[in-house]
Amino acid sequence: MSLTLPAPVSDPLDGDGHRGGAPRVPVPDLAAFSAHANTRLRESDSVLYDLLARESARQHETLMMVAASSVADPSVLACEGSALGNLTAEGYPGNRYHAGCGIADDIERLAIERACAAFGAQDAIVQPHSGSSANLAVITALLSPGDSLLGLDLDCGGHLTHGSPASVTGRYYRAHGYRVTPEGLLDYDQIREMALKHRPKLIVCGASAYPRSIDFARFREIADEANAYLLADISHIAGLVAAGLHQSPVDHAHVTTTSTYKQLYGPRGGLILLGREARRPGPERGTLAATLRRAVFPFTQGTPDLASVAAKARALAFVASPDFAEVAKRLADGAQAIAERLLDRGFRLVTGGTDTHMVLLDLRGSGVTGDVAEEALEACGIVVNRNRVPGDTTPVRVTGGLRLGTNTLAARGMDRTVAAECADLVADVLTALAAPGGSLPDDLRDRVRTRVGELCAAHPLPGYLP
Numbered sequence: 001m002s003l004t005l006p007a008p009v010s011d012p013l014d015g016d017g018h019r020g021g022a023p024r025v026p027v028p029d030l031a032a033f034s035a036h037a038n039t040r041l042r043e044s045d046s047v048l049y050d051l052l053a054r055e056s057a058r059q060h061e062t063l064m065m066v067a068a069s070s071v072a073d074p075s076v077l078a079c080e081g082s083a084l085g086n087l088t089a090e091g092y093p094g095n096r097y098h099a100g101c102g103i104a105d106d107i108e109r110l111a112i113e114r115a116c117a118a119f120g121a122q123d124a125i126v127q128p129h130s131g132s133s134a135n136l137a138v139i140t141a142l143l144s145p146g147d148s149l150l151g152l153d154l155d156c157g158g159h160l161t162h163g164s165p166a167s168v169t170g171r172y173y174r175a176h177g178y179r180v181t182p183e184g185l186l187d188y189d190q191i192r193e194m195a196l197k198h199r200p201k202l203i204v205c206g207a208s209a210y211p212r213s214i215d216f217a218r219f220r221e222i223a224d225e226a227n228a229y230l231l232a233d234i235s236h237i238a239g240l241v242a243a244g245l246h247q248s249p250v251d252h253a254h255v256t257t258t259s260t261y262k263q264l265y266g267p268r269g270g271l272i273l274l275g276r277e278a279r280r281p282g283p284e285r286g287t288l289a290a291t292l293r294r295a296v297f298p299f300t301q302g303t304p305d306l307a308s309v310a311a312k313a314r315a316l317a318f319v320a321s322p323d324f325a326e327v328a329k330r331l332a333d334g335a336q337a338i339a340e341r342l343l344d345r346g347f348r349l350v351t352g353g354t355d356t357h358m359v360l361l362d363l364r365g366s367g368v369t370g371d372v373a374e375e376a377l378e379a380c381g382i383v384v385n386r387n388r389v390p391g392d393t394t395p396v397r398v399t400g401g402l403r404l405g406t407n408t409l410a411a412r413g414m415d416r417t418v419a420a421e422c423a424d425l426v427a428d429v430l431t432a433l434a435a436p437g438g439s440l441p442d443d444l445r446d447r448v449r450t451r452v453g454e455l456c457a458a459h460p461l462p463g464y465l466p
């Protein structure tokens with residue numbers, strides 16, 4: 001598709017927004033409007049306002065180490081909270097089902113252009129409401145109900161939408177799951193064997209809980225040998241990919257998907273990216289890109305959320321900027337530092353380390369379960385998530401592991417020294433819990449909480465304080 005913006009339709013407004021001859025309609029200045037909107041919320045709905053204010057404070061004061069989480073720049077939040085939320089623009093740029101979409105078209109084209117620039121993609125679909133919606137669109141576009149797909153097993157770090165029976169992707173399709181080795185690593189020979197045995201129409205690679213790099217080129221070889229499409233879901237590592245710190249799947253996979261609120265520091269939402277296969281014929285009429293557009297709208301979604309599309313455009317501009325390279329480097333350095341420190345402190349890590357922003361702590365045998373660790377750490381101001389580790393037999397709500405990530409640490413400018421200290425704080429809490437009769441002593445909780453507060457004050461959320 002063409003990425004050049006169309007000439008604007010002739011603008012009936014004069015220089016200061018006045019329509020010649022018509023009565024002047026007062027239009028608020030955007031920046032003043034934001035303050036007004038918040039004041040209005042406080043005055044009209046103090047219950048909701050207090051909840052929002054408390055959540056804001058919580059984010060400033062806690063050490064967010066959930067690997068799937070990040071923090072968007074206030075300029076991204078401004079897009080999400082903008083008047084674009086009022087805009088209905090069913091369809092695609094230049095092809096809408098409503099009048100009044102000229103500005104929507106420009107915004108969506110800008111988001112597409114920036115997505116392509118950030119990832120070196122040929123084409124992008126920016127309307128998916130989430131990473132899950134993006135995956136659902138791809139799967140419904142390429143497979144018919146009952147067709148088979150091959151994805152990483154949920155227990156081994158895969159995502160629900162990669163064929164879990166709890167998801168439509170495992171219910172309406174014949175899903176097969178490949179597993180990791182006892183060390184927690186992908187086993188490409190096993191994947192190839194399963195692909196040749198089950199002959200899936202689609203192979204899904206990418207993960208939610210896998211700390212090592214993924215060889216997308218190798219996955220494509222396997223897909224070609226098995227005559228399957230390859231979907232690469234880079235939801236967790238999209239920032240590292242964009243920064244060139246992880247191999248990019250964009251030209252290896254037939255289709256690449258990602259969430260936008262994790263390592264892209266954007267809004268809730270998803271993206272579909274196409275590389276060299278964008279213009280190949282799809283399974284039915286038109287190109288692969290056209291097939292996937294139809295799969296998003298009208299097949300699995302209705303109207304797009306233009307506020308979210310604008311927020312994606314804003315986030316992607318940052319991802320494509322030179323400043324992002326520094327954040328990406330801190331993502332990887334911080335995770336390395338955390339892994340090294342936890343190993344020094346005697347903890348066991350899935351795969352023994354990390355190549356990404358993620359560290360998976362294997363707590364089995366330590367006497368501490370994931371749920372207890374998660375709760376104790378939260379009491380200290382450190383937010384993590386319990387996670388099953390490969391071979392885990394503990395119940396899903398208990399789990400034998402913890403997943404840590406550096407997205408928010410990196411955004412706050414925390415370098416490897418600070419990241420290592422964060423790992424020490426986590427280790428201090430876990431060590432206390434693991435001691436015989438282990439619990440979290442009040443003095444330890446207070447000490448960690450105080451230090452967390454100091455670290456957060458020294459590294460404020462980026463751009464949040466005027």
Ligand SMILES: *Cc1c(COP(=O)(O)O)cnc(C)c1O
Pocket residue numbers: 068129130131132133135158159161206207208233234235236259260269270
């Ligand atoms: C988080 C995640 C998703 C889902 O994204 P949502 O936007 O939360 O729906 C999809 N795939 C993987 C691998 C993920 O980690």
